[in-house]
């Protein structure tokens with residue numbers, strides 16, 4: 001997703017937003033087919049696009065996806081739910097030769113893979129996030145060097161309850177680029193966005209799914225607000241409550 005012009009009431013600007021997608025070129029004479037991962041990326045990036053296009057704020061600084069890093073992936077991840085939504089799926093997931101709609105049995109298999117290896121994936125990711133926080137929270141006089149670095153890492157993981165030989169952190173300090181470039185102390189943002197996302201998907205399911213009314217509510221409370229309002233206030237206005245972690249645990253098969 002690329003925002004060419006940010007929406008702004010102050011500058012009387014309408015948003016100009018585009019999705020550009022790199023797709024593997026098919027063999028000569030054959031159609032371009034998308035993998036499930038590419039389909040999800042498409043829906044994800046379109047979620048970012050909606051965040052930019054529905055923006056309705058005064059200042060361009062707060063327009064669309066100009067929100068904190070631990071919030072920006074939330075609306076885009078919510079939009080991914082529509083990829084497997086029955087009415088939507090029936091529209092695009094058809095066999096390219098026979099026109100047959102994707103059988104439920106096949107979809108169930110695809111969806112079942114989403115919980116594969118989540119114990120490992122979640123733990124190695126959280127270990128790296130907590131290590132990032134450990135670095136963030138020490139004073140300049142406490143910064144370890146040389147041999148001390150390994151001891152610092154070990155103690156940080158121990159204190160966070162994720163010190164396991166079988167599951168090392170996804171990144172170790174010496175090659176953990178996120179802790180210096182942009183993400184500084186914000187590597188946790190991916191999973192926090194997913195906490196908000198999973199809880200929001202439950203809201204849609206509890207409230208009748210894909211209806212105009214639900215879409216308007218999400219647009220009014222969230223997609224149109226950009227960074228003009230505190231993210232937690234936006235979430236509460238949408239969800240009617242603070243975020244709940246349970247839906248994420250269920251989605252990942254960890255409950």
Ligand SMILES: [Zn+2]
Pocket residue numbers: 044048073076
């Ligand atoms: Zn994204």
